[in-house]
Amino acid sequence: MDMGRVIAVSGKGGAGKTLLAALLVRKLVKTGHKSILAIDADPDSNLPDALGVFVESTIGDIREEFSVEQSRLPPGYSKDAWLESKVFEIMVETPSFDVLVMGRPEGPGCYCAVNHILRKIIDSMTGGYDYAIIDAEAGLEHLSRRTTQNVDDMIVVTNGSLSGFNTAERIKNLANELRIKFKHLYLVVNRANSSHEKLILKRVGSIGLEFAGGIPEDANVAEYNLLGKSLLELPDDSPAVKAMDEIMEKLSMQGGK
Amino acid sequence: MKIPVDVSVVHEGERIRKEDMYVELGGPKVSSKGELVRVRKPGEIRDGNVEVEGPDFDKLKEGGRYPFAIFVEVAGKNVEEDLEAVIERRIHDYCNYVEGFMHLNQRYDIWCRLSKKSYERGFNTLKYLGQALITLFKAELPIIEKIQVTFITDEKKVEAFVNDARKIYEARDARARALSEEEVDTFYGCVLCQSFAPTHFCVITPDRISLCGSINWFDGRAAARVDPKGPNFAIPKGELIDEVNGEYSGVNKVVKERSQGETERFYLHSIFNFPHTSCGCFESIAFYIPEVDGVGVVHRDYIGETVLGVPFSTLATQTGGGKQVEGFLGMAIEYMRSPKFLQADGGWNRMVWLPKSVKERVIDDIPAELRDKIATEEDATDIAALKGFLKERGHPVVERWREVEAVEVPELEVMPVGAPGGIKIILQNAKIHAEKVIIKKIK
Numbered sequence: 258m259d260m261g262r263v264i265a266v267s268g269k270g271g272a273g274k275t276l277l278a279a280l281l282v283r284k285l286v287k288t289g290h291k292s293i294l295a296i297d298a299d300p301d302s303n304l305p306d307a308l309g310v311f312v313e314s315t316i317g318d319i320r321e322e323f324s325v326e327q328s329r330l331p332p333g334y335s336k337d338a339w340l341e342s343k344v345f346e347i348m349v350e351t352p353s354f355d356v357l358v359m360g361r362p363e364g365p366g367c368y369c370a371v372n373h374i375l376r377k378i379i380d381s382m383t384g385g386y387d388y389a390i391i392d393a394e395a396g397l398e399h400l401s402r403r404t405t406q407n408v409d410d411m412i413v414v415t416n417g418s419l420s421g422f423n424t425a426e427r428i429k430n431l432a433n434e435l436r437i438k439f440k441h442l443y444l445v446v447n448r449a450n451s452s453h454e455k456l457i458l459k460r461v462g463s464i465g466l467e468f469a470g471g472i473p474e475d476a477n478v479a480e481y482n483l484l485g486k487s488l489l490e491l492p493d494d495s496p497a498v499k500a501m502d503e504i505m506e507k508l509s510m511q512g513g514k
Numbered sequence: 515m516k517i518p519v520d521v522s523v524v525h526e527g528e529r530i531r532k533e534d535m536y537v538e539l540g541g542p543k544v545s546s547k548g549e550l551v552r553v554r555k556p557g558e559i560r561d562g563n564v565e566v567e568g569p570d571f572d573k574l575k576e577g578g579r580y581p582f583a584i585f586v587e588v589a590g591k592n593v594e595e596d597l598e599a600v601i602e603r604r605i606h607d608y609c610n611y612v613e614g615f616m617h618l619n620q621r622y623d624i625w626c627r628l629s630k631k632s633y634e635r636g637f638n639t640l641k642y643l644g645q646a647l648i649t650l651f652k653a654e655l656p657i658i659e660k661i662q663v664t665f666i667t668d669e670k671k672v673e674a675f676v677n678d679a680r681k682i683y684e685a686r687d688a689r690a691r692a693l694s695e696e697e698v699d700t701f702y703g704c705v706l707c708q709s710f711a712p713t714h715f716c717v718i719t720p721d722r723i724s725l726c727g728s729i730n731w732f733d734g735r736a737a738a739r740v741d742p743k744g745p746n747f748a749i750p751k752g753e754l755i756d757e758v759n760g761e762y763s764g765v766n767k768v769v770k771e772r773s774q775g776e777t778e779r780f781y782l783h784s785i786f787n788f789p790h791t792s793c794g795c796f797e798s799i800a801f802y803i804p805e806v807d808g809v810g811v812v813h814r815d816y817i818g819e820t821v822l823g824v825p826f827s828t829l830a831t832q833t834g835g836g837k838q839v840e841g842f843l844g845m846a847i848e849y850m851r852s853p854k855f856l857q858a859d860g861g862w863n864r865m866v867w868l869p870k871s872v873k874e875r876v877i878d879d880i881p882a883e884l885r886d887k888i889a890t891e892e893d894a895t896d897i898a899a900l901k902g903f904l905k906e907r908g909h910p911v912v913e914r915w916r917e918v919e920a921v922e923v924p925e926l927e928v929m930p931v932g933a934p935g936g937i938k939i940i941l942q943n944a945k946i947h948a949e950k951v952i953i954k955k956i957k
């Protein structure tokens with residue numbers, strides 16, 4: 258089986274991670290891709306809302322259920338297989354993409370064994386899709402705990418401010434410290450003032466991330482968010498959607514198959 | 515009959531999305547489903563035969579979910595009933611080798627999907643699946659000389675099949691539960707927790723589940739087989755050095771290697787002398803209570819103070835970290851069900867205190883005559899009350915109190931083992947009377 262491409266979106270709270278993740282899924286769907294997995298790895302998740310799906314249970318729920326169930330499972334009953342089936346069960350399947358939510362962080366118990374098994378399951382599962390898009394949190398918690406491991410590319414979203422760039426740089430350093438190897442480490446600037454473009458490009462160059470483009474302020478995005486509407490339904494000519502063409506090209510993700 | 519799709523290990527892990535599926539067989543939304551392997555006599559098998567009872571793929575409506583059973587019967591000179599479970603697990607692997615066929619879970623919980631693409635390419639009968647299974651079983655497990663496969667999709671028949679299968683799973687589980695250290699020559703180890711307790715590793719035997727409660731001997735065996743370079747590995751048990759304590763030469767050898775020289779030997783069934791180390795993952799802690807010469811247990815979910823006057827978290831600090839600490843043992847609650855549960859220390863006869871919720875969980879495994887003699891937080895929350903309770907109920911440890919005169923020590927400071935300049939105090943057969951045991955963090 259061909260391994261698909263796994264892309265994680267990270268950035269500070271409110272930077273626009275969920276927006277970018279949703280727009281990536283939207284573009285892939287529109288270009289005819291059928292094998293897409295969207296993973297919400299942010300504990301205060303809202304990716305399902307942005308994608309217009311309702312998710313009932315999370316990986317976190319499975320973990321808790323396992324800690325209760327493990328002693329009740331018969332001795333000859335494979336825990337790996339039980340967990341794998343649970344992961345498939347909580348996955349939301351839409352006609353064009355699937356959604357998996359990591360959920361809340363661990364409680365005080367011990368999760369070494371269950372995390373180890375879940376990691377293997379999730380890694381093998383993400384590999385089964387052409388594209389897996391992960392809406393990750395700024396602290397890279399899931400990456401540091403290796404809940405998600407085989408990420409190919411990381412996109413850091415930031416606003417055009419100085420502190421936004423500092424965060425981007427911190428994430429880059431953190432990834433280095435954790436020895437997470439990405440094929441590409443991209444930067445997307447969200448809600449930037451286009452008149453500052455030159456200055457922004459200069460800063461991007463100085464922190465050593467590949468610039469993948471910018472998303473302008475888009476009134477529709479704010480409105481859809483307030484109305485709880487799926488970002489997949491944004492009109493094609495909405496400014497944020499239009500900006501995705503360039504970003505997709507920079508990420509070499511254009512074209513369906 | 516040539517199978518119209520590819521059959522190979524490269525299709526393992528292939529996911530069939532709802533949108534792409536032709537039909538779903540079994541799964542969480544279907545109540546009757548199951549799979550079973552039985553060993554037969556060679557004469558009872560029509561080698562290579564595949565039967566389909568109930569509607570086949572081409573009679574099932576696209577997009578539907580259906581009851582499903584897979585029944586594999588095998589024979590061979592060296593195929594014994596014990597192997598049924600192992601062979602059965604391969605159904606999962608081999609089904610997943612089939613392009614466009616997905617198999618999840620096990621036993622009465624199987625969940626399969628056939629893809630539209632494979633159906634359109636002519637995979638329109640379960641006979642192909644049977645043929646693939648038969649070919650793979652014979653190629654990969656040459657001890658199987660004869661094999662036949664039956665698929666059932668007829669709801670009533672699947673139901674009846676699963677009812678019968680349940681009895682077989684139960685009998686198998688009963689045998690598995692009865693399996694003991696004496697009957698196997700291999701134990702399993704786990705080093706997953708070395709990332710934060712570098713000198714700790716778990717020894718898992720049929721009589722001793724891992725202290726996190728997640729890995730029993732069967733899980734260890736399966737994991738070590740599937741991923742020999744992974745965190746679980748086989749431990750040849752070697753010679754039995756001490757039956758009561760549960761000491762084995764093979765275990766000690768691995769203990770030295772895997773603890774980076776920190777630990778020399780393990781007593782698998784004692785809290786004294788050379789207890790199993792603990793990382794931090796234990797479901798519960800067994801702790802020695804010198805005042806009553808008994809053992810107490812507290813679990814992670816217990817809120818409040820134990821009979822020692824400290825909560826779980828304080829004891830956990832004392833117990834964890836991968837050091838051998840006499841009188842403290844991290845363990846799974848399930849270990850309390852083991853026939854060898856702390857057998858060197860007297861087992862249940864030494865157990866004096868445990869939280870009510872744990873007691874309720876293991877009540878059937880507590881010898882009947884001891885059930886009302888073991889205190890919970892409702893009976894005693896301090897040592898004085900515990901003493902009174904044990905005396906009043908006539909707990910077996912009370913006998914031990916008379917054996918040796920109490921030694922009066924005004925104050926004894928016990929340093930944590932392994933702390934710089936720490937000393938190791940071995941309280942074996944000693945009777946020390948203390949009003950209070952205070953465990954403090956050293957600044």
Ligand SMILES: Nc1ncnc2c1ncn2[C@@H]1O[C@H](COP(=O)(O)OP(=O)(O)OP(=O)(O)O)[C@@H](O)[C@H]1O
Nearest residue numbers: 270271272273274275276448473474475478479482
């Ligand atoms: N380009 C944009 N135009 C208009 N509004 C935007 C734009 N980008 C983000 N927003 C708004 O900013 C808020 C935060 O965006 P988003 O949820 O995508 O960020 P996030 O990084 O995922 O945040 P969190 O850390 O809370 O998950 C949302 O209300 C969103 O509607």
Ligand code: SF4
Nearest residue numbers: 704707716724726795
């Ligand atoms: S506690 Fe569990 S996960 Fe940790 S080493 Fe032991 S068996 Fe492995």
Ligand SMILES: [Mg+2]
Nearest residue numbers: 274275299303
């Ligand atoms: Mg978000």
